[in-house]
Amino acid sequence: MSKLSPLKHVFFMLWQTLRSKRDLTPEALAFYTERIAQKKVNVSWERDGKFIIGSINVDGEMYMTQATTAQEFVDMVNDVLYAIYNIPPEYIPIMKMKVLPKPEEFQKLNDISIKKSFIQFQQIVATA
DSSP states (O other): OOOOOHHHHHHHHHHHHHHOOOOOOHHHHHHHHHHHTTOOEEEEEEEETTEEEEEEEETTEEEEEEESSHHHHHHHHHHHHHHHTTOOTTTHHHHOEEEEOOHHHHHHHHOTTOOEEEEEEOEEEEOO
8 A cells, every 4th residue: 555645644534534434443443542652753843934844754754744833833743643654533532642742842842042953752642
């Protein structure tokens, strides 16, 4: 199966969801959760005007994303993970898991005086 770009993946998954509503199962949830568990996500980022632009390295593959705020950037990194590991959209809210940077790395993202940096997202955190 060929890999889809994250944007094409989102459209494909939306089309698939609209085409046939799947039943959510605990087995599938465990499978999808395991797909992103223990992943090391390396992100090089820099500011370009009001945007934070990131180059994401996961399993030796490179992906790009951008955002205007630090929180949006972290969310976009997680969206890339969901896309590359083919996590169906209906499972994402119930997985309640995401990768997060360390607090000091998140502060760098929020500090507009820092123009570029590197983050290693390693924490898989259960969210509420």
